[in-house]
Amino acid sequence: xxxxxxxxxxxxxxxxxxxxxxxxxxxxxxxxxxxxxxxxxxxxxxxxxxxxxxxxxxxxxxxxxxxxxxxxxxxxxxxxxxxxxxxxxxxxxxxxxxxxxxxx
Amino acid sequence: xxxxxxxxxxxxxxxxxxxxxxxxxxxxxxxxxxxxxxxxxxxxxxxxxxxxxxxxxxxxxxxxxxxxxxxxxxxxxxxxxxxxxxxxxxxxxxxxxxxxxxxxxxxxxxxxxxxxxxxxxxxxxxxxxxxxxxxxxxxxxxxxxxxxxxxxxxxxxxxxxxxxxxxxxxxxxxxxxxxxxxxxxxxxxxxxxxxxxxxxxxxxxxxxxxxxxxxxxxxxxxxxxxxxxxxxxxxxxxxxxxxxxxxxxxxxxxx
Numbered sequence: 001x002x003x004x005x006x007x008x009x010x011x012x013x014x015x016x017x018x019x020x021x022x023x024x025x026x027x028x029x030x031x032x033x034x035x036x037x038x039x040x041x042x043x044x045x046x047x048x049x050x051x052x053x054x055x056x057x058x059x060x061x062x063x064x065x066x067x068x069x070x071x072x073x074x075x076x077x078x079x080x081x082x083x084x085x086x087x088x089x090x091x092x093x094x095x096x097x098x099x100x101x102x103x104x
Numbered sequence: 105x106x107x108x109x110x111x112x113x114x115x116x117x118x119x120x121x122x123x124x125x126x127x128x129x130x131x132x133x134x135x136x137x138x139x140x141x142x143x144x145x146x147x148x149x150x151x152x153x154x155x156x157x158x159x160x161x162x163x164x165x166x167x168x169x170x171x172x173x174x175x176x177x178x179x180x181x182x183x184x185x186x187x188x189x190x191x192x193x194x195x196x197x198x199x200x201x202x203x204x205x206x207x208x209x210x211x212x213x214x215x216x217x218x219x220x221x222x223x224x225x226x227x228x229x230x231x232x233x234x235x236x237x238x239x240x241x242x243x244x245x246x247x248x249x250x251x252x253x254x255x256x257x258x259x260x261x262x263x264x265x266x267x268x269x270x271x272x273x274x275x276x277x278x279x280x281x282x283x284x285x286x287x288x289x290x291x292x293x294x295x296x297x298x299x300x301x302x303x304x305x306x307x308x309x310x311x312x313x314x315x316x317x318x319x320x321x322x323x324x325x326x327x328x329x330x331x332x333x334x335x336x337x338x339x340x341x342x343x344x345x346x347x348x349x350x351x352x353x354x355x356x357x358x359x
Contacts, residue, residue: 016276023269035240039273042286079272081265
């Protein structure tokens with residue numbers, strides 16, 4: 001798998017992980033907030049494994065961040081059942097995920 | 105000097121008898137103090153759950169402690185502690201309360217028992233809604249022990265947004281590889297949603313049997329204990345999940 005493919009895979013998993021995370025924050029249902037947050041964690045762990053496959057330079061990190069922001073916005077827009085406050089959390093949650101993956 | 109006795113029912117007043125052996129210590133006219141040590145707890149169970157004497161005693165003690173915490177409307181013991189003989193990791197407790205009492209409950213239970221608990225607190229109004237709309241809540245309460253009577257409402261409501269939320273993870277796992285336990289949990293979730301949409305009882309024991317039938321006992325055990333999966337098994341699991349998701353989507357469209 002080329003580095004480009006790995007980058008695409010990494011962004012894809014991160015998008016899904018952050019969608020779960022943001023869903024857990026904005027969903028009024030406290031009972032399942034923890035469950036959705038756990039789903040986000042499971043996917044973030046998978047993202048960590050993919051991340052370790054490559055060495056990421058500064059340009060890669062910029063590309064990951066930009067693609068993630070774009071694709072997450074598209075993904076959240078398509079999930080109409082997640083409350084509209086979801087868009088307010090994009091920046092903060094991306095920053096946090098990239099910090100965990102050491103991709104800031 | 106002290107003694108421990110249960111309160112017994114009297115014709116006019118309930119009473120505590122002084123043991124004969126202590127007649128000379130506790131005499132008529134002496135001033136004594138009566139203190140509650142353990143609240144008598146009546147236990148209500150669903151589906152005639154058979155519990156060992158050890159589990160019954162432990163549940164009694166847990167419910168007795170929970171009853172003494174103000175603001176808790178109802179306490180339920182749920183989960184694998186009730187349905188598995190030994191294969192449970194923690195004791196799941198569901199509390200109906202409008203008070204944020206999770207920390208207090210943890211602290212009291214941990215101090216007393218030194219066991220692993222998982223405590224969920226739901227406000228009353230939310231609970232009343234969830235037992236109508238949520239397959240996972242209904243599955244959790246299929247087997248329970250409580251200090252008060254409870255039965256799941258016979259009528260349910262389809263909340264498509266809520267079900268879409270529940271379907272997110274199983275759908276993601278068709279595409280993303282994760283640990284085997286994540287597949288196991290998602291599959292159980294799908295079977296619960298399917299039974300809910302079909303108006304069937306969401307019995308966790310029956311769901312586990314369903315999984316065993318589809319995959320075989322060995323693969324079921326592997327997933328349950330989060331063992332790594334071979335590619336061929338992963339493919340098989342994803343195919344089953346994909347078919348189930350399609351079926352659920354069809355039921356959802358028809359509802």
